[in-house]
Amino acid sequence: MKATADTGTATFYTPPYVPSSCYGYQNDGVMIAAASDAIWDNRAACGRHYKVTCTGATNKGVPRPCRGSGTVVVRIVDYCPAGCHGTIDLSQEAFASIADPDAGKIQITYERV
Numbered sequence: 001m002k003a004t005a006d007t008g009t010a011t012f013y014t015p016p017y018v019p020s021s022c023y024g025y026q027n028d029g030v031m032i033a034a035a036s037d038a039i040w041d042n043r044a045a046c047g048r049h050y051k052v053t054c055t056g057a058t059n060k061g062v063p064r065p066c067r068g069s070g071t072v073v074v075r076i077v078d079y080c081p082a083g084c085h086g087t088i089d090l091s092q093e094a095f096a097s098i099a100d101p102d103a104g105k106i107q108i109t110y111e112r113v
Contacts, residue, residue, distance in 0.1 A: 005051075005109035008038065008087025009058060012095035012104075013080075021079040022046035030093040034078035038087050045076045049113050052088060054098040056107040065103035072098050073113060 017032060018025045022043070033052075035045040051073050054066035072094050080089040086105060099106045 005053070005111040006087075007055075007107070007109055009085070010052060010054075010088050010090050010095065010099075010106050010108045010110075011084075011086035012090045012092050012101065014092045017077070017091060020077040022077045028075060028077045030091050031072065031074050031097075032077045032091045033074040033094060034080040034084075034089040035076045036080045036084040036087050036089065037082065039076075040079055043079075048076045049073055050076065050088065050110050051113045052090065052094075052098065052108050052110045054106050055109055057103060058105045058107055059103070062100050062103040065099040065106050067099055068097060070098050 039045050051071060054070040057063055057065050074090060074094050088110060095101060
């Protein structure tokens, strides 16, 4: 039986990455993300790892935004508050590893790993 990933969108945020909602001033590296209400689960998302895969563009400005393997695994360390424009808000470095930052927002699949 093959597990299926959820679909959504990803955006990114820029440093500094501390303090974070989950771990305060602890440095968690750069392969991190902030969870939107869709996956925040009343703070239960803190520490969870998600495999995020770029599947395409959300705008015509960058028609083929995906790059590299198109997949990254990130750890949830923060909360993307109401009004968050993506399902998951990746660190700038995590986003750039799977997509052209000029895209700003991409279509993704994501699954907890």
